[in-house]
Amino acid sequence: MSVDSACPAAGGPIPPGRLELADHTFHIGHLQVLDENGALIAKDAGGAPDLNPDQLIRLYRGMVLARAVDDRLLKLQRQGRIGTFAPATGQEAVSCAPVVAMRPEDWFVGSFRELGGRLLRGEPIDRSFLYYNGHEEGNTFDGGERTLPVAVIIACQMLHAVGIAYAMKLKGEDAAVVCFFGDGATSEGDFHEAMNFAAVWQAPVVFVCANNHWAISLPREKQTRSRTLAQKAIAYEMPGLQVDGNDALAVYQAVHEALARARAGGGPTFIEAVTYRLRMHTTADDPKRYRTEEEVKAWERRDPIPRLRKYLAARGVWNDEMQVNLDEEIRKEIEEAVKKFEEAEDFKPDAPFDHVFGIPHPRLEEQRADFLANLSREQGHE
Amino acid sequence: MSVDSACPAAGGPIPPGRLELADHTFHIGHLQVLDENGALIAKDAGGAPDLNPDQLIRLYRGMVLARAVDDRLLKLQRQGRIGTFAPATGQEAVSCAPVVAMRPEDWFVGSFRELGGRLLRGEPIDRSFLYYNGHEEGNTFDGGERTLPVAVIIACQMLHAVGIAYAMKLKGEDAAVVCFFGDGATSEGDFHEAMNFAAVWQAPVVFVCANNHWAISLPREKQTRSRTLAQKAIAYEMPGLQVDGNDALAVYQAVHEALARARAGGGPTFIEAVTYRLRMHTTADDPKRYRTEEEVKAWERRDPIPRLRKYLAARGVWNDEMQVNLDEEIRKEIEEAVKKFEEAEDFKPDAPFDHVFGIPHPRLEEQRADFLANLSREQGHE
Amino acid sequence: MSKLNMVQAINLALHEEMARDQNVVCLGQDIGVDGGVFRVTEGLLAKFGAERVLDTPLAESGILGSAIGMAIAGLRPVAEMQFSGFAYLMLGQLEGNAARYRARSQGRFTCPLVVRMPYGGGVRALEHHSESHEATFAHVPGVKVVMPSAPGNARALLAAAIRDPDPVVFMEPKRSYRAFREEVSDEPEVMEIGRAQVLREGSDLTVISWGAMMRPALQAVGEIEEQRGASLELIDLLTISPMDGETIAASVRKTGRCVIVQEAPFSLGPASEIIATINDKALLHLEAPVKRITGYDLTVPYFSREDMYLPSPGRVRRAIEETLDF
Amino acid sequence: MSKLNMVQAINLALHEEMARDQNVVCLGQDIGVDGGVFRVTEGLLAKFGAERVLDTPLAESGILGSAIGMAIAGLRPVAEMQFSGFAYLMLGQLEGNAARYRARSQGRFTCPLVVRMPYGGGVRALEHHSESHEATFAHVPGVKVVMPSAPGNARALLAAAIRDPDPVVFMEPKRSYRAFREEVSDEPEVMEIGRAQVLREGSDLTVISWGAMMRPALQAVGEIEEQRGASLELIDLLTISPMDGETIAASVRKTGRCVIVQEAPFSLGPASEIIATINDKALLHLEAPVKRITGYDLTVPYFSREDMYLPSPGRVRRAIEETLDF
Numbered sequence A, B: 001m002s003v004d005s006a007c008p009a010a011g012g013p014i015p016p017g018r019l020e021l022a023d024h025t026f027h028i029g030h031l032q033v034l035d036e037n038g039a040l041i042a043k044d045a046g047g048a049p050d051l052n053p054d055q056l057i058r059l060y061r062g063m064v065l066a067r068a069v070d071d072r073l074l075k076l077q078r079q080g081r082i083g084t085f086a087p088a089t090g091q092e093a094v095s096c097a098p099v100v101a102m103r104p105e106d107w108f109v110g111s112f113r114e115l116g117g118r119l120l121r122g123e124p125i126d127r128s129f130l131y132y133n134g135h136e137e138g139n140t141f142d143g144g145e146r147t148l149p150v151a152v153i154i155a156c157q158m159l160h161a162v163g164i165a166y167a168m169k170l171k172g173e174d175a176a177v178v179c180f181f182g183d184g185a186t187s188e189g190d191f192h193e194a195m196n197f198a199a200v201w202q203a204p205v206v207f208v209c210a211n212n213h214w215a216i217s218l219p220r221e222k223q224t225r226s227r228t229l230a231q232k233a234i235a236y237e238m239p240g241l242q243v244d245g246n247d248a249l250a251v252y253q254a255v256h257e258a259l260a261r262a263r264a265g266g267g268p269t270f271i272e273a274v275t276y277r278l279r280m281h282t283t284a285d286d287p288k289r290y291r292t293e294e295e296v297k298a299w300e301r302r303d304p305i306p307r308l309r310k311y312l313a314a315r316g317v318w319n320d321e322m323q324v325n326l327d328e329e330i331r332k333e334i335e336e337a338v339k340k341f342e343e344a345e346d347f348k349p350d351a352p353f354d355h356v357f358g359i360p361h362p363r364l365e366e367q368r369a370d371f372l373a374n375l376s377r378e379q380g381h382e
Numbered sequence C, D: 001m002s003k004l005n006m007v008q009a010i011n012l013a014l015h016e017e018m019a020r021d022q023n024v025v026c027l028g029q030d031i032g033v034d035g036g037v038f039r040v041t042e043g044l045l046a047k048f049g050a051e052r053v054l055d056t057p058l059a060e061s062g063i064l065g066s067a068i069g070m071a072i073a074g075l076r077p078v079a080e081m082q083f084s085g086f087a088y089l090m091l092g093q094l095e096g097n098a099a100r101y102r103a104r105s106q107g108r109f110t111c112p113l114v115v116r117m118p119y120g121g122g123v124r125a126l127e128h129h130s131e132s133h134e135a136t137f138a139h140v141p142g143v144k145v146v147m148p149s150a151p152g153n154a155r156a157l158l159a160a161a162i163r164d165p166d167p168v169v170f171m172e173p174k175r176s177y178r179a180f181r182e183e184v185s186d187e188p189e190v191m192e193i194g195r196a197q198v199l200r201e202g203s204d205l206t207v208i209s210w211g212a213m214m215r216p217a218l219q220a221v222g223e224i225e226e227q228r229g230a231s232l233e234l235i236d237l238l239t240i241s242p243m244d245g246e247t248i249a250a251s252v253r254k255t256g257r258c259v260i261v262q263e264a265p266f267s268l269g270p271a272s273e274i275i276a277t278i279n280d281k282a283l284l285h286l287e288a289p290v291k292r293i294t295g296y297d298l299t300v301p302y303f304s305r306e307d308m309y310l311p312s313p314g315r316v317r318r319a320i321e322e323t324l325d326f
């Protein structure tokens, strides 16, 4: 565990006078549990989180699966078998570790780069393929009653998370919300409104900001002038800290404690998880246009997966044979998912008309009839 | 001048663990020049601002005029001679002192409770009456080319201020922007986006937040959990401080220095001016529903006008005779304005059609013709 | 039975629905201690407590966005926009999420919520306090738009909106808030959303309106019937979306003539959709062009000029006469 | 003359206008280093520098709101929304300020700015990347809405939009970005905003469309003319607001029949306004109901189903046939 030194004064050149008063000082904490080689650091400051081998392996497996599915989706996309997709390679710790800290009754409110977390919450792989192939059918899954679908509008889901958290509190449920978003999201008005509402309502929500250094082509430093994203929590009198987002144990520990506090009525927490997007923004993006190979290389060395694996090996709960078996198991699982995805049944063409309103209305039914008539004519044509 | 002690840690109860890291600390400055009796405090820390008697009297006169116009508008409203209006009694220091710090080439971007500042920028009183009587004609004035009209949508004008400031910077003009808004505005998404853009662009803009403790019926403490509004500047790495907003000299000094910094390329500053709205939110509001007489009384004792007057008297630039003359002068000025307002010429009924687009279009002209035809028919009818 | 104005009738519905279903919560600016700037939510805080009646910070997207979360989690939030002029600030959440969760999740996640907002001109208000932008909401698939015109239907439609499984924008004609009273039943009442109401039957011409414009429409209809003994049918649209095309078409098929009275700007308002619906379903019965009396394609002028912007009974009367005489 | 696709043509106009007037600045997400996610702004940063080509933080209201300030202060900002689906987030600034500063200040403060945005479906994109919501903008008084359909008019209308003294929403059919090329003049070209264009003259029926739908409309028109020798008039609307009612009415007065092809949802789209305009100005010439082929009142379905949502040449063809045979 390490702690940033207090930040020095901020702002541009200050003319002599009393405006130095505007020159506030502040201090932001930083949590790291494993060093880049997977060794425990600062044992005296708390040591490893209280996770048993099963939990550790569940977390590790989730991250390996996430990486493998990412690889496979990328291939499927290149073959034209799915549409646009946003790889998350390098960010597996941020999306998986919180899920291990969550209980089933907690809510998962994600953005669009947390497929790893979604799979760990129980989403079948083939349904995620369906989603990326343009089917609403891929957006929910049985057992996912508290896992919201992908949110594309940046930061919008943060307010839903706050509303859900408020509802949990009002209903007296012993449940909290974990909400994911990126560094870019911190610029949106909805980020601000959600942070403020959460703090005012002391809503049981944990905000996990995956600061992966880029919002498409915009580097983190141009997204906002603040030196950390965590310091934004100060604006709302909300606890906030930075964690090493490529250190799965640090992410776990921070979310675990923040969830405990939220459930205990202690309100929201803001966690800036510092990580890196190793691949393109989406399959439609060419990162060579805006960033260097060296930068990517530097971050490859901080890859969260080998890091956790080394820790597990050192703790004696993982070995090479287990890895070989896991790789094979996952390979098979994905192959089966691809098969299931490609053999997927015919989808009801007019399903969208079923899901406009819960109560049918003639105006929509007329349109459905027109749609079906056209459909049968066009199919007759071919 | 006084300085707040560093704020203690924030957040709800924290379970034992490492989340204490989230428990950031910070420090926010507070500027006050005059005590509540108008005496200079903390002379050693800088003393009074460098204002000559003419400037001091201009500031004082502006505040007295603002108060008198407020009184008169309230009467006019009660007589049904104007529409809804938002009194600013008690907040004269916040709206007038910045104008004394500004140059004509600086931009004034206000909200709706800075009539005092507008008058000091040169708006004729009778035009402000026109505005409150529902005429667009009251929204601009000759010489007001850099004074934007009233902005009703809370916080929206902050972004305009940032854009104008950016334009000044791009064009290399030696001009800055002063932007006004209230405590309630800090909750809006546009506040956040404007603060962030201003900091990222290092735009020459000074944000003056009139924290008057209420947003209609919502007290400041429920608007946001943060103990100061000034600390919100930390989120953007922007200098920010609190000033005593009923201390005209403190407001002047902070804005003066912030403008100097902005013009020098030092970027934006956030000033929280702590003040109080002594009257109703607008003439449609009944503050008795949500706040106590005692609270109002307590703030009446901190009235910015007698405070500045005592300071001027102590400095020997003001006396009772001057006050009598000023009161009479202002009375006359307002009477003349009322007269002018009530004798105002007939307004072009179809003016709105002139100001939809700069280039006429048949669709609008058809509608204008219809409008005029109806007008003449209805006038014939009566 | 008691005689209530619209503010009281809406307030009654809120009380009834909050008492009926503990999942109903209200949130918005100044709706608690203050009872709302129009006093529509008066008494709710005292009765149901601060956990169910939330005075929120000043943030429209925040209000609707958190209401969406509440709805997903099983509550039935009733959000207030202080004025419809500020509702654009939450349109991102409305169109992007409230309207879409059902489609996005094929019905697993839904947003049963209501966004109440006073709309419209005629009360000598400041800028942004006089708009009538129902078409903007009504063009968003997945959102229902309801506009009551009188105390009785306001109360019954608000109850329906709160019970509806989907997001409903509920636009209250502020000009009619205290303009008149109506007998309102002591029993809770619920009307069907999506159905227009034929207020008066007639055979010569159909007048269609909604919300605050029902008053000038009614006045003009009365005057014309009296003056020329014409038989006019008057339809209160009540729901803007989904629109009740059948009631409109059935009436125009019968009368062959139609005048629409709309407060919104001329172009792309509900009147255009009504005309298009008549074109689709009743064109051959038309004996004259449908006439639309509307606001103009102007920002609503400040109140010194708003009377000449708003459709007046005179304008409506002339339109009816011209259409009858066509 | 060179043959350009629409991306290149828009890029050319941006280069030309930035070179012509140093007050023109561009701002938006990823428009600088990245050249825009569709490469529309490629090369601008290198040519005009980071002070005039701004990669902004991720905030739509921030982009438009600051552009408004820039415009007031004498710049000519061209703001990009990365996708029109996110444009709702800036509608508060558009309706509340860009559209109103002129009216509010009786012409003293104006907002000469352009908001460019790719819109529409057909590119197998994620949610919120396929909408066609021009009617929402077009219902805002004080805002112009322009929708080019081809490289040439895109280039000339964008130049006009940048020179226009008022806010213009410029909606680019992303589906047509690279779909085809056109000869484009080497000299800067400017077209008039607010005028529809008669692309083909004909006497039997008028087809009206705009933006991406011009392609299926054109295809259907070609097929019908070939198959049945009918004489069809084809109108490219180009400007949605203010709408060119005269060109529409003149054509329908001549042909008596009309089919409208619109990508937007059925209810309250531009097609409804066109029908209302025909009702106002040409009803007596109609020999058949006007037919509108549109999207449905659905959230645009995910791309696996979007083809059946989007008007196809087949749907247009059948509508033309039915209307001719009516």
Ligand SMILES: Cc1ncc(C[n+]2csc(CCOP(=O)(O)OP(=O)(O)O)c2C)c(N)n1
Pocket (backbone or CB within 6 Å): A113, A152, A153, A154, A181, A182, A183, A184, A185, A186, A212, A214, A215, A216, A277, A281, D029, D058, D060, D082, D086, D089
């Ligand atoms: C409101 C909104 N504006 C723009 C976009 C287009 N867009 C998609 S992802 C993205 C960048 C997001 O950056 P960040 O929040 O850091 O998340 P990351 O992609 O790095 O995971 C943008 C601009 C969007 N989806 N939503």
Ligand SMILES: Cc1ncc(C[n+]2csc(CCOP(=O)(O)OP(=O)(O)O)c2C)c(N)n1
Pocket (backbone or CB within 6 Å): B113, B152, B153, B154, B181, B182, B183, B184, B185, B186, B212, B214, B215, B216, B277, B281, C029, C058, C060, C082, C086, C089
């Ligand atoms: C976006 C928006 N929402 C709501 C309102 C209605 N309203 C007008 S003033 C006000 C309170 C403003 O509070 P504050 O910012 O503290 O300014 P003050 O009135 O205290 O000067 C509200 C809610 C508005 N004008 N704009």
Ligand SMILES: [Mg+2]
Pocket (backbone or CB within 6 Å): A182, A183, A184, A210, A211, A212, A213, A214, A215, A216
């Ligand atoms: Mg990022």
Ligand SMILES: [Mg+2]
Pocket (backbone or CB within 6 Å): B182, B183, B184, B210, B211, B212, B213, B214, B215, B216
């Ligand atoms: Mg206030």
